[in-house]
Amino acid sequence: MTTTDPLLTVAGLTVRFRLPDAVVHAVTDLHLDIRPGELVAVVGESGCGKSVLAHALLGLLPRNATVTGRALLRTDSAGSRSGSAGSRTDSAGSRGGSALARGGDGAAPVDLLACPPRQLARQVRGRVVGLVPQSPATSLTPVRTGRRLLVETLRAHGHTRADAPVAADRLAVDVGLDPADLDRYPHELSGGMAQRLATALALAPDPPLLLADEPTTGLDRPLVDHTLDLLRRRCDAGAAVLLITHDLAAAQRVADTVAVMYASRIVEHAPTEALFEAPGHPYSAALLDALPQRAFRPVPGHPPMLTDLPAGCAFAARCDRATPACRVQPAFTGIRAGQVACHHPLEHAELCAEVPA
Structure with missing residues (x-):
């Protein structure tokens, strides 16, 4: 690149x-x-x-x-x-x-x-x-x-x-x-x-x-x-x-890089290898978990209607990490080599514990 x-x-x-x-x-x-x-x-x-x-x-x-x-x-x-x-x-x-x-x-x-x-x-x-x-x-x-x-x-x-x-x-x-x-x-x-x-x-x-x-x-x-x-x-x-x-x-x-889009917004953008090894946004992780070679688990819930988006994080209703802070739209912050828009981004250690050996 x-x-x-x-x-x-x-x-x-x-x-x-x-x-x-x-x-x-x-x-x-x-x-x-x-x-x-x-x-x-x-x-x-x-x-x-x-x-x-x-x-x-x-x-x-x-x-x-x-x-x-x-x-x-x-x-x-x-x-x-x-x-x-x-x-x-x-x-x-x-x-x-x-x-x-x-x-x-x-x-x-x-x-x-x-x-x-x-x-x-x-x-x-x-x-x-x-x-x-x-x-x-x-x-x-x-x-x-x-x-x-x-x-x-x-x-x-x-x-x-x-x-x-x-x-x-x-x-x-x-x-x-x-x-x-x-x-x-x-x-x-x-x-x-x-x-x-x-x-x-x-x-x-x-x-x-x-x-x-x-x-x-x-x-x-x-x-x-x-x-x-x-x-x-x-x-x-x-x-x-x-x-x-x-x-x-x-x-x-x-x-070279992957931008993950959800409900009209890019929620994560990172080098490809980094994103697939350790996604920072819970939605990115859920997408990867849906792959057959991984957990083969569908993303829970449904995306919101684009005519009725919430004021805060649009993924909060489907996310088990959501807190009252997610009622406010998160700004992009740096994580590893990329950027993620999440109040509670995933840490690499958490992902390593979830991925089977």
Whole structure:
């Protein structure tokens, strides 16, 4: 994991959805840094706000969303990678690039949350920030074959007419898809094949930052590992990846750090090895205890409704360590190598006593 300055700094990101009779607290006061060469995994139960995070960064939220905070993207780092695809010609590269994607030394960071929709569409999405969507079947154009979608994407981002078909086949192989399957329409693809095509489309522009929202959905275990290793190799080559997943084994396999999200908030963020060996938040420990190779014990109770969150710790109702102090929202404090938002964080000695030999 690199120690360079963050490529993306998210500070105080808060997302609310206004309904006729309620407000959904989808993401609350989220802080996160992602550096070049780093893979950060965000994990948690369904409905905790993980996917909303990715969509907020790219301006893909519905009209009833209110977004506050900052998401600063360093365009100098983005530019240094976005033009690195070796198969592009200089003329094609400048034709497919953008002012934001090219960046420049000393360029001021761009706040993704403040970008106008036109700028996000033309200069950010797919160029400097790629997205592997959670539901690829609904994001693929139904009247174009996979090959046409992929070739058009490659052409739009600098590949020549002659090179794009070759690059498309190469990308298909990279994501574990038979190049012959590119000649099918989206409705002719299985869920796993559509997922791999969506991954290839996200990788085609060689973005310096990739948001991978449940990229292994519908894949069998060998293809899950293949996809995870592909993301890891991108980081090793200098890109940054935000992996959103409910698969703790996937996070443990490839992530540098893991952020645990619960009821719209990140409650713990720590290096992967430290978190899996000695989680600090009781919710993190409960998630790990639910793994088959551990206690195989479900997390007790149910998450609160995002329309009716308590004033204090949202996990208190499910936590056997809760006290009256938990009626106040806990601040982040340092624990081991990471950070945890808990009034009563677990100590390493307690965890060692609970884990069977």
